[in-house]
Each structure stands twice: as C-alpha cells, then as structure tokens.
Amino acid sequence: MRQVSDELLLGIAGVSATVIGLFLVGVLFFVEGGMRGPARESRVELWRYMRSGTRIVMLLFAMALLLSLALVAFELAWARALFVGLSVVLVVANVETAVKVRATRVTQSRTLLLNEIAGTVGVVAIVALPWILGGLRPGREDLTLAAFLALATAFASVSAIALSTFDLARLDSAPPGAExxxxxxxxxxxxxxxxxxxxxxxxxxxxxxxxxxxxxxxxxxxxxxxxxxxxxxxxxxxxxxxxxxxxxxxxxxxxxxxxxxxxxxxxxxxxxxxxxxxxxxxxxxxxxxxxxxxxxxxxxxxxx
Incomplete structure (x- = not known):
C-alpha cells in the first residue's frame, strides 16, 4: 500500500469536519419539519430509528475526523487505541440501529432498509480490514483506509437519509392510517x-x-x-x-x-x-x- 502523507490525512479531516457541520444543519431542519407532523405511534418508532441512524452517521464522521488527526498528531499506538475505542462504539450503535430498522416499514420505501444493509457491511469493513491487512499492529496506511471507509460510508448514509425525506413527505401528505x-x-x-x-x-x-x-x-x-x-x-x-x-x-x-x-x-x-x-x-x-x-x-x- 502506498505511503500516506500528512496532507492526505488532513484533507480527510477537513472534509469530515465540513460535512459534519452541514449534516448538523440538515438534521436541525429535518427535526424541525418532523415536529409539525402527527405524533402517531408508527411515526414515533420511525423517529427513534432516525435518531439512531443520525448517531451512527455522526460516529462515522467522527472516526474519519479524529482518526485522521490522531495519525498526524500522535504516535501510532495512540491512533490504534483510538481506533479500537471508536470501533467498539460504532459496532454497538450499528447493532442498535439494525434492531430498530423494522420501523422504516411505515415509509413503504426500501431506501432506508438498503442503507442499513450497506451501512452494516461498511461498518464491518471499517472495523475488520485494518486488522486483516495489518495483523495485530495495523499500520498508518491500514488506519487511513479505515478513516476513508468511514467517510465514504457516512456519505452513503447521508445520501440515503436525504432520499428518504421524499418518502416521509409522501407519508405526511397521505391520509392518516389506523393506529x-x-x-x-x-x-x-x-x-x-x-x-x-x-x-x-x-x-x-x-x-x-x-x-x-x-x-x-x-x-x-x-x-x-x-x-x-x-x-x-x-x-x-x-x-x-x-x-x-x-x-x-x-x-x-x-x-x-x-x-x-x-x-x-x-x-x-x-x-x-x-x-x-x-x-x-x-x-x-x-x-x-x-x-x-x-x-x-x-x-x-x-x-x-
């Protein structure tokens, strides 16, 4: 694998930080719009899933940002320790989101379901590949790959969430169903x-x-x-x-x-x-x- 420069890592960190800010603004608009919708039980469960999904996207961006900065600023051992900690939190968050994915049936859309499957595959790749490629002591290049995959998976998840807003809008415009x-x-x-x-x-x-x-x-x-x-x-x-x-x-x-x-x-x-x-x-x-x-x-x- 080619040697990774500090410029590349700082570039990944810069992109991650920028997108985190944009994502937070989008979440605020999304939540504000959703609060005007009817508080049906099915919608409440959907919002719980969306909350879990937002958390895991933030964790993915955080991994890309923090891991890239750690590889530039600290010794490799500290970057490995950070990667282990973030990996544990990421896996736990992904399991919680996967458990709640049934709530997306209310949208009658496969977008979020497909995103959950792709996101789970992405999380497995992020957590496992550095150890597969680098053994028990993954190197700088291996951890950079994890940061890049985290950024790519987060982008894909944000895209799926954005597309799902059309399904939610259709849901709001439809006549209320039975609760x-x-x-x-x-x-x-x-x-x-x-x-x-x-x-x-x-x-x-x-x-x-x-x-x-x-x-x-x-x-x-x-x-x-x-x-x-x-x-x-x-x-x-x-x-x-x-x-x-x-x-x-x-x-x-x-x-x-x-x-x-x-x-x-x-x-x-x-x-x-x-x-x-x-x-x-x-x-x-x-x-x-x-x-x-x-x-x-x-x-x-x-x-x-």
Whole structure:
C-alpha cells in the first residue's frame, strides 16, 4: 500500500469536519419539519430509528475526523487505541440501529432498509480490514483506509437519509392510517395474560372488516374430524376471507370464539396465538353450535 502523507490525512479531516457541520444543519431542519407532523405511534418508532441512524452517521464522521488527526498528531499506538475505542462504539450503535430498522416499514420505501444493509457491511469493513491487512499492529496506511471507509460510508448514509425525506413527505401528505394500541391497565382491573389484552384502541381506521362466525369446514363444506383440524381450517378460512378485502391476520383486532365444550378452551387459545402471533382482545363462549359436528366457530374484526 502506498505511503500516506500528512496532507492526505488532513484533507480527510477537513472534509469530515465540513460535512459534519452541514449534516448538523440538515438534521436541525429535518427535526424541525418532523415536529409539525402527527405524533402517531408508527411515526414515533420511525423517529427513534432516525435518531439512531443520525448517531451512527455522526460516529462515522467522527472516526474519519479524529482518526485522521490522531495519525498526524500522535504516535501510532495512540491512533490504534483510538481506533479500537471508536470501533467498539460504532459496532454497538450499528447493532442498535439494525434492531430498530423494522420501523422504516411505515415509509413503504426500501431506501432506508438498503442503507442499513450497506451501512452494516461498511461498518464491518471499517472495523475488520485494518486488522486483516495489518495483523495485530495495523499500520498508518491500514488506519487511513479505515478513516476513508468511514467517510465514504457516512456519505452513503447521508445520501440515503436525504432520499428518504421524499418518502416521509409522501407519508405526511397521505391520509392518516389506523393506529392500533393494546390496552392493558396496570391498576384498577385484573392483569391481562400474555396472549390477551383488555381492549384495543383504533384511531383513524381507513377500513373495518367484520367477519362472521367461521367454521372449521373444508371447501366442500365438510367439518374437520378433530378439534385441531377444525381450528386449522377455521384460521385458513379467515385468512381467505380477509384476503378478499386485501387484509391479513396482522389486521385482526378482535376475536370471539364459540366452543361446543369448555374443554376446548386451551387448545383454542393455542391455535389463536399460533395464527396471530400476538395478543388481541378475545372472548370465548361455550355454547351449542348449529350442527353437531361443528366443534368451534370463530368471528373476528379487522382494521387497517
């Protein structure tokens, strides 16, 4: 690898310092504009992700700036120590951001998701390459490569964030969608179990679908031979009904079960949790069904 001059390192530091200032100004405008938007729960989670993303961009710029200056001003050992410390903080921040990336689904854009993948690859390269190329004692050139990669990764992330503002603007201009929140009061009422909620609050739904009592019948109208088979058929049938409305089981906000025998309650609850993968307000009623071979009947309400 070619020898690295102080002029090159100071150039990297100068570019990093300049872009940091511009990035901070952009963040201030971005935040000020976002504060005027509706404080929906999905938006709150998105802002948490954007906050984490802003932090990691600042860390990338800081690594490019501080590492370049350290290579000019201090002994190589101190630059290595700084690189190790910044690498640890950078990896931790990247993991936190990756965990929150699901919040970007609210924008209905792949820009931030692709940026998260590319950014993670960049962080791995920044942290690992100096040790791969220089061994346990990476040299000046190896650390300069890390600083350059940090600057390049930060530029790419800033570009993705800038592009994502168009998606956020479209989100703000769209009519508000449904906000769904489970209610589990901590006091004044008996506690809810993991698969149950006392109520669900739905704000600004665009569409509601009320599904009639659905039986465990196959396409020919024949009932399943066992409770397990009927429960499987019931949830398959509900999926098909919701699909006709452009919905999925993810949109279900309320479940009512009608059981022929109280002994069916536990298996019915297991099937509901397996189908929905989450808690919803639910009621189970033991009653005589319309036909002797109908062991269970379930109706749901869906909102989106």
């Amino acid at each position: 769904i929140r489970l209610l589990r009061p901590d006091s004044g009422v008996y506690p809810a179990t993991d698969d149950y909620a006392h109520a669900v609050e739905i704000r600004d739904p665009r569409r509601l679908v009320f599904v009639a009592g659905t039986m465990g019948l196959d396409r020919a109208g024949a009932a399943g031979a066992s409770l397990e088979e009927q429960l499987t058929l019931v949830w398959d049938n509900i999926r098909a009904i919701l699909a006709a409305a452009g919905m999925t089981l993810d949109d279900v906000v309320r479940v009512t079960s009608y059981l022929r025998d109280v002994a069916y309650a536990e298996e019915n609850a297991r099937a509901r949790v397996a189908a929905l993968g989450r808690a919803v307000p639910t009621t189970a009623i033991v009653t005589q069904t319309l036909a002797d071979d109908w062991l269970v009947e379930i109706e749901v309400i869906a909102a989106t």
